[in-house]
Amino acid sequence: GAGVSQSPSNKVTEKGKDVELRCDPISGHTALYWYRQSLGQGLEFLIYFQGNSAPDKSGLPSDRFSAERTGGSVSTLTIQRTQQEDSAVYLCASSLGAGAGELFFGEGSRLTVL
Amino acid sequence: ELKVEQNPLFLSMQEGKNYTIYCNYSTTSDRLYWYRQDPGKSLESLFVLLSNGAVKQEGRLMASLDTKARLSTLHITAAVHDLSATYFCAVDLNDYKLSFGAGTTVTVRA
16 A cells, blocks of 8 residues: 555553554565554554564563564554553554665554553 | 663744754664654654764755764754654664654744
């Protein structure tokens, strides 16, 4: 597609429920990132996928968080048993490849956990 | 751990005047990026700086990188209202993992 597409744009859930956030990167981009942006804060790295290589999961805050990327394209970030501190905007970005310079960001999925 | 610090965090600009945002980082890197974020929107790439002494300009914005000082600056010339946004700098940790500053929220007033 023309840009990075994320869905849903807004998600309100109750504490303890599971949520799935989806990212469709720019066609041809082999690298895909998930970042988290809490209110008034900078961006926190979560996970990185590059081609068929093992993902870098070093930024995932707990084992309740997981992500997968199917077919080297669409990615899903799953948060199990959501907590209020998970409330944030989850941003997905893609780039042409490792060390390829700038990232192209989607508009984010705003998650609110009540 | 790479730390990226921006200052100021909030900047109230008067139209027509010049201002500078600073981005300091703690570990050697020669790859630095500036992004702009409008409220409720995603991040838009402004500049990619890939070497010591790199300077890039676009309209009223100019970014520079001094890798020896571990410092990048974003200079705004003759501020106008449509520059109101939050500006982030980001530094490469290891070729792909960007570490972001906290952002500088800019408001331009008449």
